Amino acid sequence: MANSKLYKGSLNTIILKLLEEGGKMYGYEITQKVKALTKGELHITEGALYPALHKLEAQGLLDVEVAKVDNRLRKYYKLTEQGKKETVNRLAELEEFIRSMEQLLNPKWRIS
Amino acid sequence: MKLSANQIKHIDTYLQNSGIEYIDVRMELVDHVALAVLDKMEQQRLSFYDAFKWYMVEHKKDMVKNYDRFRKKNQLRGFSLLFTMLKKPFFIGLFVLLFFVIFNCKRMLGVQFPHIPVLWGSLVGLALIYLVFSIPFKKNRFSGMESLAWIISLIHWMILLLFNFTDLTPGWVLGWPIMAALVSSSLLTVFMVWIVVFFQQKNVYKTKYAQLCQ
Numbered sequence: 001m002a003n004s005k006l007y008k009g010s011l012n013t014i015i016l017k018l019l020e021e022g023g024k025m026y027g028y029e030i031t032q033k034v035k036a037l038t039k040g041e042l043h044i045t046e047g048a049l050y051p052a053l054h055k056l057e058a059q060g061l062l063d064v065e066v067a068k069v070d071n072r073l074r075k076y077y078k079l080t081e082q083g084k085k086e087t088v089n090r091l092a093e094l095e096e097f098i099r100s101m102e103q104l105l106n107p108k109w110r111i112s
Numbered sequence: 113m114k115l116s117a118n119q120i121k122h123i124d125t126y127l128q129n130s131g132i133e134y135i136d137v138r139m140e141l142v143d144h145v146a147l148a149v150l151d152k153m154e155q156q157r158l159s160f161y162d163a164f165k166w167y168m169v170e171h172k173k174d175m176v177k178n179y180d181r182f183r184k185k186n187q188l189r190g191f192s193l194l195f196t197m198l199k200k201p202f203f204i205g206l207f208v209l210l211f212f213v214i215f216n217c218k219r220m221l222g223v224q225f226p227h228i229p230v231l232w233g234s235l236v237g238l239a240l241i242y243l244v245f246s247i248p249f250k251k252n253r254f255s256g257m258e259s260l261a262w263i264i265s266l267i268h269w270m271i272l273l274l275f276n277f278t279d280l281t282p283g284w285v286l287g288w289p290i291m292a293a294l295v296s297s298s299l300l301t302v303f304m305v306w307i308v309v310f311f312q313q314k315n316v317y318k319t320k321y322a323q324l325c326q
Contacts, residue, residue: 070115
């Protein structure tokens with residue numbers, strides 16, 4: 001990833017979220033989707049993406065499908081049932097984290 | 113625009129020569145590189161070779177480094193699969209049963225049971241290693257299968273070391289019936305677990321990567 005270690009901890013959740021929306025996706029498609037959604041701000045390298053995808057697959061959260069496309073084989077990833085449940089949990093966890101960070105960075109002081 | 117079969121072959125051979133041996137990983141990287149090269153060719157009107165050269169100058173180091181990291185982690189993956197299977201009640205029960213059978217046979221009948229693991233380790237082990245590399249996958253190297261092959265060679269080595277019946281054999285292995293039974297039953301159980309995991313993985317790979325195994 002080109003910018004910052006801050007994104008690294010959320011990479012798996014980003015992947016799960018994209019697969020939840022996109023159904024089945026392949027590696028390059030995920031990198032391009034992230035680039036487009038963040039207007040080029042976030043660039044996921046293959047060095048960061050594929051280890052994350054393989055780990056999620058080994059955890060049983062992703063299933064793979066191989067198809068022949070334009071003279072080569074393409075590996076598609078999709079969420080398993082367990083992966084769908086885990087996505088909900090991880091998104092809730094990430095939202096909670098963002099809320100906490102907002103409170104830490106922009107505290108609204110009140111005298112009670 | 114799409115890349116020709118020769119251009120795809122060029123990418124595949126280049127990655128293989130760069131040390132990316134596992135076909136399940138390389139196949140995915142070939143697709144990734146092909147798409148990145150195509151984008152570059154379209155955006156900057158470059159030839160295939162110029163776009164490919166640009167990609168490799170930019171990304172090869174990172175790609176090879178990450179593959180090496182993956183390869184090291186992959187060796188542990190086989191152990192994780194074996195431990196998960198070993199924890200199942202059936203194999204715990206099998207271990208206990210083997211222990212009592214071997215212990216009692218050795219104690220009461222004087223049967224030299226360590227001979228069995230030696231034969232198993234030597235013959236079945238070698239036959240399975242052969243299967244891993246040749247018959248099912250047309251000599252393609254798959255990461256998951258290779259992690260298991262590495263473990264079987266380790267088990268095989270341990271069996272030969274522990275039961276070679278020479279001066280190198282530790283005295284506690286053959287001398288004490290309880291230790292001999294414990295070592296024999298442990299190795300036999302691990303061996304059987306390995307066979308089950310091997311066939312499970314083989315089916316997984318043959319289903320997921322059917323097109324690479326044809």
